[in-house]
Amino acid sequence: MKRRKFDMAAVPGNAARGVDDRFQVATPLRRLLNKVFPDHWSFLLGEIALFSFIVLLLTGVFLTFFFEPAMTEVVYNGSYAPLRGTPMSAAYASSLDISFDVRGGLIMRQMHHWSALLFMAAIVVHMLRVFFTGAFRKPRETNWIIGSLLFWVGFLAGFTGYSLPDDGLSGTGLRIASAIMLSIPVIGSWLTSSIFGGEFPGTIIISRFYIAHVLLIPGLLLALISVHLGLVFKQKHTQWPGPGRTNGNVVGERMFPRYAIKQGGFFMVVFGVIALMGGLFQINPIWLFGPYEAWVVSAASQPDWYVMFLDGSTRLMPAWEINIPIGDGYVIPPLFWPTVVLPGILVGLSTLYPFLEARHLKDRKSHNLLQRPRDVPARTAVGAMAVSFYMVLTLSGANDVIADKFQISLNAMTWAGRIGLLVVPPLAYYVTYRICLGLQQHDREVLAHGVETGIIRRLPDGRFIEVHQPLSAADHDGHGALEYGGWVVPKKMNRLGALGPAIRGFFYPIEKPAEAPVSPGHPPVEPRAEREEIGSGERR
Amino acid sequence: MTTHTEHQAQQSREPLDVNDPRLSRFEIVQEGARRDDIEIVHYEPQVVPGSKAERRLVRTVASFFLLTGLAATAFLAIYIWWPWEYAPGRGGDKWYTPLLGVTLGVALLGIGFGILTWGKKLLPKEVSIQDRHEGAVSEDERTITGQTMLYMADELGVKRRPLLGISLLAGLAPVGAVAAAPLVGGLISDPHKNNQMFTTGFAPAEGGEKVRLVREDGRPIRPADISSGGQLTVFPGIDHGVSNRHADSPTLLIHLRDSDAQEARRANERIGHGDYMWGNYAAYSKICTHAGCPASLYEQQTNRLLCPCHQSQFLITDNAKPIFGPASRRLPQLPIEVDAEGYFVAKSDYTETVGPDFWERP
Numbered sequence: 001m002k003r004r005k006f007d008m009a010a011v012p013g014n015a016a017r018g019v020d021d022r023f024q025v026a027t028p029l030r031r032l033l034n035k036v037f038p039d040h041w042s043f044l045l046g047e048i049a050l051f052s053f054i055v056l057l058l059t060g061v062f063l064t065f066f067f068e069p070a071m072t073e074v075v076y077n078g079s080y081a082p083l084r085g086t087p088m089s090a091a092y093a094s095s096l097d098i099s100f101d102v103r104g105g106l107i108m109r110q111m112h113h114w115s116a117l118l119f120m121a122a123i124v125v126h127m128l129r130v131f132f133t134g135a136f137r138k139p140r141e142t143n144w145i146i147g148s149l150l151f152w153v154g155f156l157a158g159f160t161g162y163s164l165p166d167d168g169l170s171g172t173g174l175r176i177a178s179a180i181m182l183s184i185p186v187i188g189s190w191l192t193s194s195i196f197g198g199e200f201p202g203t204i205i206i207s208r209f210y211i212a213h214v215l216l217i218p219g220l221l222l223a224l225i226s227v228h229l230g231l232v233f234k235q236k237h238t239q240w241p242g243p244g245r246t247n248g249n250v251v252g253e254r255m256f257p258r259y260a261i262k263q264g265g266f267f268m269v270v271f272g273v274i275a276l277m278g279g280l281f282q283i284n285p286i287w288l289f290g291p292y293e294a295w296v297v298s299a300a301s302q303p304d305w306y307v308m309f310l311d312g313s314t315r316l317m318p319a320w321e322i323n324i325p326i327g328d329g330y331v332i333p334p335l336f337w338p339t340v341v342l343p344g345i346l347v348g349l350s351t352l353y354p355f356l357e358a359r360h361l362k363d364r365k366s367h368n369l370l371q372r373p374r375d376v377p378a379r380t381a382v383g384a385m386a387v388s389f390y391m392v393l394t395l396s397g398a399n400d401v402i403a404d405k406f407q408i409s410l411n412a413m414t415w416a417g418r419i420g421l422l423v424v425p426p427l428a429y430y431v432t433y434r435i436c437l438g439l440q441q442h443d444r445e446v447l448a449h450g451v452e453t454g455i456i457r458r459l460p461d462g463r464f465i466e467v468h469q470p471l472s473a474a475d476h477d478g479h480g481a482l483e484y485g486g487w488v489v490p491k492k493m494n495r496l497g498a499l500g501p502a503i504r505g506f507f508y509p510i511e512k513p514a515e516a517p518v519s520p521g522h523p524p525v526e527p528r529a530e531r532e533e534i535g536s537g538e539r540r
Numbered sequence: 541m542t543t544h545t546e547h548q549a550q551q552s553r554e555p556l557d558v559n560d561p562r563l564s565r566f567e568i569v570q571e572g573a574r575r576d577d578i579e580i581v582h583y584e585p586q587v588v589p590g591s592k593a594e595r596r597l598v599r600t601v602a603s604f605f606l607l608t609g610l611a612a613t614a615f616l617a618i619y620i621w622w623p624w625e626y627a628p629g630r631g632g633d634k635w636y637t638p639l640l641g642v643t644l645g646v647a648l649l650g651i652g653f654g655i656l657t658w659g660k661k662l663l664p665k666e667v668s669i670q671d672r673h674e675g676a677v678s679e680d681e682r683t684i685t686g687q688t689m690l691y692m693a694d695e696l697g698v699k700r701r702p703l704l705g706i707s708l709l710a711g712l713a714p715v716g717a718v719a720a721a722p723l724v725g726g727l728i729s730d731p732h733k734n735n736q737m738f739t740t741g742f743a744p745a746e747g748g749e750k751v752r753l754v755r756e757d758g759r760p761i762r763p764a765d766i767s768s769g770g771q772l773t774v775f776p777g778i779d780h781g782v783s784n785r786h787a788d789s790p791t792l793l794i795h796l797r798d799s800d801a802q803e804a805r806r807a808n809e810r811i812g813h814g815d816y817m818w819g820n821y822a823a824y825s826k827i828c829t830h831a832g833c834p835a836s837l838y839e840q841q842t843n844r845l846l847c848p849c850h851q852s853q854f855l856i857t858d859n860a861k862p863i864f865g866p867a868s869r870r871l872p873q874l875p876i877e878v879d880a881e882g883y884f885v886a887k888s889d890y891t892e893t894v895g896p897d898f899w900e901r902p
Contacts (some may be wrong), residue, residue, distance in 0.1 A: 030572050030575075033719050034572060034573050034576045034578050034670075035576075035670070036578055036668045036670035048650070073783075079625060079626040079627070080626060081628045082628075083765040093607070095835075100626045101625075101626075103619070103624055104619060104624075104640060106636075106637045107640045107644075108635045110637070130800055139674075171848065172833055175554070175787075175831070175832045175833060176832065176833065176849060178832065178896075179830070179831040179832040179896035182897070182898040183896065183897065183898065184899075185899050187899075188897050188898045188899050189731035189732075189737060189898045189899065190728070190730075190731055192731065193729045193730065193731035194727045194729050195727070197729055198729055198733075198736070199731075199736045199737070199787070199788070199812045200672070200787055200832070200854065201784050201787055212755040236670075236672055244581075244669065247674075248671065248672050248674060249669050249670060249671055249672055250669070250670045250672060251667060251668070251669050252667070252668065253666055253667075253668060254573065254578065254580075254666065257659070257663060258659050258660075258663045258664075258666070261655055261656075261658065261659030261663070262656060262659045262660060263654075263660060264655055265651075265652045265653070265654075265655035265656035265658075266652065266656070268648050268652030268655065269649060269653065269656070270646075270652075271648045271650035271652070272644075272645045272646070272647070272648030272649035272650075272651075272652055273645070273649070274643040274646055275641055275645040276642065276644075276645030276649075277641075278637075278641055279637055279638050279639070279640050279641005279642055279644065279645060280638050280641050280642065285612070288682065292784065293784065294786075294787035294788075294790055294827070294834065295563050295773050295775075295783050295790035295834050295836070296834065296836075297824055297833050297834045297836055297848055297849065297859075298848065299837065299848045301833075301847075301848055301849055310899050311850070313727055314831065314850050314866060315850045315851055315865070315866065316866075317866045318866070319852075319862055319866055319867055319868040320868070321869065321897070323866035328900075329900040329902055330900060331898070331899060331900075331901050333830075333868065333897035334830075334866050334867075334868050334898070335830060335831055335896065338866075358659070368672060368674070368675060386745075400848065400851060410851055411864055414851060414864070452548055458617050459572075493568065504835070510639065526810065539867070
């Protein structure tokens, strides 16, 4: 019998055929490979959050191998000499061990913490991008809601996470959290006692937070993120307006290979930056705080940045206690309003915003084209108002540090925050609205009169005029007739190619000079209309 | 250069025979894209194959990858051989984490920038247009799906046989409760067990024996131990009194100056706490009535006690009344005296609720 020759080159083809026979993946795989994504730098912000989440999962799994989520009292006997012989919880002792006695444990802990901070920061910045460009409008309201939920679930993940080491700082945070739960009318004491398994601090809270932090909350995050990405995929990404771009198409690159390669590279860059931060910048040095003791606290006890706005609202709240004189009397403590009611309102407002705006504008259409913030002054101004509100609260969360560093009275800082919280947001609204209108006007001006050339010409009669380069053939009045297209209007001569392309190469030019730069992602524009002689916008 | 403009693409709309051997691979790719309603309108290599620019870019990408290899090797070497164990005063270990961070960071950034350069500079630029198919919702499809679902409801016949629906609800609702019951039942804990919210470690023992005030190390305190104007954090002198098991008990024992003490005593008398102080000594709960942090920053000159968490300020000479910040209730005062052996004891437990406020606080 003749032995069949083994054909190495046919292996991949045969294997692929075998797979497709069984799973019929050829068509869906081609669709996936071909899917078109629009590209813009601002679309990468959400990905930073996704990539930090992956780093969180990786480093978090490492930490679970060494962390002991128990409040059993032990006497520390590890390498860190200053705390040797101190009674502390097993959770704190094992966190110290991760920092000092596990090889490479400290960098993992710090990378975990930094990526958590980056995760929350990226979520917020991504949310601002989506808000200010109107990407939340129909049909993407669901994804907006999931996104705002992701912030709050991430908030819980962060809080349960930094409470786990049971150090002096996080224990104080936990104490405040228990007080917040206590402040809820009617059920407060029952809720707190049920969560802490008795009176604060009890002996079970770290174990409960642990399972929430490593299983329940990450599971929820993973589910929400999957749906979030799935919807982006299904509904296709929004895009900026531009040549050839309509509400009904997507202009960009196919997902493979270039787009996917750029994503992969970007993930590695984010990962690398987190590694640098985890190695070089100290974060949460728990060994300096000591174990949690109910009677010890220091000044400048600040939570992680994304919790600071709640700390700020708590500090600014006046001491308004509501007493209900029935029976022995009942109390609604002032703590209830800034820490339970305010976040409740914020969740409600942020999730409902797409519907509120659509209702206000009676807008029931689907929108796949983004809007420049200046073109929707009311929304942009509302956003600026929200941002300034948040900023005042966050700064107030550090008002003791600001008072200390800048030698300001602490009480003055509190009053500045209280007044600022009421005054700054409306002011931000007004200023932003005016800025938007001004930018709009300037766009229209350039479209009508042309770009400033920087050339001043003196006319025979002695007048000076500024010469403008019209963007289109001017009509007999010297006015262009260009419509505003919802995208950047060139405002400098070199944006029109007037400067000539730069020559590439460090010491000597590499080959022939490149062509005039065209923004990536734009199809080539039709051949330029015959250039007008540089004219004057003043020629009326 | 293969620049495919819209114009060219429209000319070749008729379906291609993908088995035609004359077709280039790119033409097959284009045909596949077209089947997914994607028009590749612009596809242009960024570098000429074999050109100087290409070789230069290849060198750049390669050096990024080699840098990664170098940094990763350095990471491993440092991880294994660098002295990492903490030892006070030696200091070599303090470079361990930064060195790991730098080498790991450089390794990862090397891969990142290598891939990015490869993708962004060496691969052809393209512009593709894909149809969203959003307007193409078919009313027919909606009707069919809707009717199918209504048909299913008809088949189940809940409308015709109402008993089925009622019994289903009546039977399944308790099952939902069964799922929740163990969770709620297991977790729930009575906050008023042993009257725990209203007592602290200073409550006299069964026999009525008064509890001593002790320091953090457990030693009892004599009046002479605190100088005038000074203060000390004290704990109940019971088992585990100095621990988080009695998180509500830490108390601030303050030795007021004569004039301040007189003022404080007058204020005490106004609210019927005339005998709470002993001499010039007053003891107030250290647990802030706002959010439970220890209110521990005592300003001697003004007799104010500040809580560092939310900046509530309490005036000690006025029954520790809140005078600034978000706290709304004064710090409870512990009635104290000196026992026969000359040590401070609590006359009784606190007479007001210690710690942050809650709904049923009387």
